[in-house]
Amino acid sequence: MKRVIFLTNDDSYLSKGFRAAVNLAREFGDVIAIAPERVQSGMSQAITINQPLFIRQVEKSEGVTIYAFSGTPVDCAKVAFDHIFREQKIDLVLSGINHGSNAAINVMYSGTMGAAIEGSLYGIPSIGLSLDDHAPDADFEGAVEAGRKIISDVLNAADNLPRPLCLNVNVPRIPASEIRGIRLCRQTRGFWREEFYERQDPNGRDYYWLTGAFQNSEPEAEDSDEWALAHNYVSVVPVQVDMTDYNMLTKLNGVIK
Amino acid sequence: MKRVIFLTNDDSYLSKGFRAAVNLAREFGDVIAIAPERVQSGMSQAITINQPLFIRQVEKSEGVTIYAFSGTPVDCAKVAFDHIFREQKIDLVLSGINHGSNAAINVMYSGTMGAAIEGSLYGIPSIGLSLDDHAPDADFEGAVEAGRKIISDVLNAADNLPRPLCLNVNVPRIPASEIRGIRLCRQTRGFWREEFYERQDPNGRDYYWLTGAFQNSEPEAEDSDEWALAHNYVSVVPVQVDMTDYNMLTKLNGVIK
Numbered sequence: 062m063k064r065v066i067f068l069t070n071d072d073s074y075l076s077k078g079f080r081a082a083v084n085l086a087r088e089f090g091d092v093i094a095i096a097p098e099r100v101q102s103g104m105s106q107a108i109t110i111n112q113p114l115f116i117r118q119v120e121k122s123e124g125v126t127i128y129a130f131s132g133t134p135v136d137c138a139k140v141a142f143d144h145i146f147r148e149q150k151i152d153l154v155l156s157g158i159n160h161g162s163n164a165a166i167n168v169m170y171s172g173t174m175g176a177a178i179e180g181s182l183y184g185i186p187s188i189g190l191s192l193d194d195h196a197p198d199a200d201f202e203g204a205v206e207a208g209r210k211i212i213s214d215v216l217n218a219a220d221n222l223p224r225p226l227c228l229n230v231n232v233p234r235i236p237a238s239e240i241r242g243i244r245l246c247r248q249t250r251g252f253w254r255e256e257f258y259e260r261q262d263p264n265g266r267d268y269y270w271l272t273g274a275f276q277n278s279e280p281e282a283e284d285s286d287e288w289a290l291a292h293n294y295v296s297v298v299p300v301q302v303d304m305t306d307y308n309m310l311t312k313l314n315g316v317i318k
Numbered sequence: 319m320k321r322v323i324f325l326t327n328d329d330s331y332l333s334k335g336f337r338a339a340v341n342l343a344r345e346f347g348d349v350i351a352i353a354p355e356r357v358q359s360g361m362s363q364a365i366t367i368n369q370p371l372f373i374r375q376v377e378k379s380e381g382v383t384i385y386a387f388s389g390t391p392v393d394c395a396k397v398a399f400d401h402i403f404r405e406q407k408i409d410l411v412l413s414g415i416n417h418g419s420n421a422a423i424n425v426m427y428s429g430t431m432g433a434a435i436e437g438s439l440y441g442i443p444s445i446g447l448s449l450d451d452h453a454p455d456a457d458f459e460g461a462v463e464a465g466r467k468i469i470s471d472v473l474n475a476a477d478n479l480p481r482p483l484c485l486n487v488n489v490p491r492i493p494a495s496e497i498r499g500i501r502l503c504r505q506t507r508g509f510w511r512e513e514f515y516e517r518q519d520p521n522g523r524d525y526y527w528l529t530g531a532f533q534n535s536e537p538e539a540e541d542s543d544e545w546a547l548a549h550n551y552v553s554v555v556p557v558q559v560d561m562t563d564y565n566m567l568t569k570l571n572g573v574i575k
Contacts, residue, residue: 102367102368105365106362107429111357113519114526135362140514143512143530166439169363218573223565223566245570247560247562255401260370267372269372269397271367273400297570299566299570300561301561302426303504304425304426304558304559306556306557306558307504313502313556317502
């Protein structure tokens with residue numbers, strides 16, 4: 062029986078990385094996709110509560126059906142699995158290929174990972190695939206090669222792995238031939254610190270533009286995803302959604318009464 | 319030395335819950351606030367990358383300074399701690415009081431919790447405070463009472479607790495006098511399943527409106543936050559940002575090569 066791969070992303074259905082994902086997924090089966098109408102980078106797990114959402118089919122060819130949706134990446138996943146493709150058996154969710162790394166704490170801000178996480182909550186093995194290069198014309202060859210291997214491994218092992226199953230895969234910005242391999246990792250500890258560009262609009266109103274840099278709290282940690290990327294490996298971090306701080310829970314005994 | 323409490327939320331600076339938080343925080347010291355200009359519910363950890371952001375002061379009175387910001391709740395936290403109040407010592411972040419529960423997996427979709435989590439990443443003890451009632455004119459008395467106790471406990475113990483320190487506090491929708499106490503909990507396992515209302519706009523275009531219901535995977539778990547709320551307790555879940563699925567990491571050995 063032919064496999065069905067669901068695609069989405071956060072850079073919109075028009076991005077180069079999305080097209081690379083369509084072609085990659087096509088090697089494994091039929092492709093169905095609902096991707097954002099417009100760029101939704103940094104949208105995290107956001108959902109659209111207070112507005113109507115519009116959908117339109119933008120491509121229908123042999124084995125490929127693509128819709129553009131006016132919502133967030135998570136909205137795309139929800140409308141797919143709870144409505145449009147509700148009756149469809151789906152073997153894999155592939156979100157990406159993202160223009161830009163989603164390693165470390167980026168997993169939390171990323172719309173691409175938001176959609177991958179959401180997919181996993183529907184019991185479907187989900188992969189967020191990202192390349193550490195924001196350029197619109199980035200070279201996705203290394204990401205496609207890594208993605209091909211990891212998709213294959215996941216599809217082969219899916220029956221023997223528990224759910225939810227979600228992988229955050231990041232690929233370094235180097236020629237495919239220089240990639241040293243694939244490493245299972247944990248999420249690097251660290252956070253972003255921002256700078257705000259301050260400017261004035263034509264009417265004299267001040268405005269801010271957010272920009273920032275990731276602060277790695279443990280650059281020497283060889284089991285972290287940032288270390289893998291910095292050393293020319295593809296990083297694979299399995300992701301789950303229980304955010305409870307169990308260590309703190311113990312420490313709060315007797316403090317919160 | 320006088321304490322300084324930073325406030326934000328996701329229902330905008332005009333919400334009743336925000337005003338309740340201002341009055342509550344005022345009991346503990348000076349209040350500085352940057353809250354969204356417009357409603358930002360469901361915005362999760364979203365950040366604004368591709369647009370300029372506007373800020374304006376909307377209140378300045380004895381011990382209270384409030385700005386409205388055009389960004390997401392996380393943008394509010396970032397512009398506060400990396401720019402506007404960069405030099406200011408802040409003793410506590412209070413995000414809320416939210417109109418609606420952020421228990422269980424809602425922690426991941428919530429803009430209120432997004433801002434609280436972001437605050438904790440700046441090393442400031444952070445509390446997201448939510449009432450299980452979406453009504454614009456909800457009765458916040460129970461939430462204020464619970465918040466007062468928990469803020470007091472956190473401020474007293476802050477020097478002896480590690481960072482990041484972030485609490486997801488949820489209050490049941492019952493009269494304050496019927497609240498049975500405060501319980502330390504873990505995040506309930508579960509997920510949302512959506513229904514999409516399908517309608518047509520005046521031009522005949524189909525549109526969707528997202529609505530859904532939380533599916534509790536473990537309604538009998540007495541250590542879960544949903545159980546606490548259902549049994550008239552205030553729930554307190556400490557939250558952290560490492561989303562690595564460590565169990566899966568072990569299982570993937572030999573699967574991802």
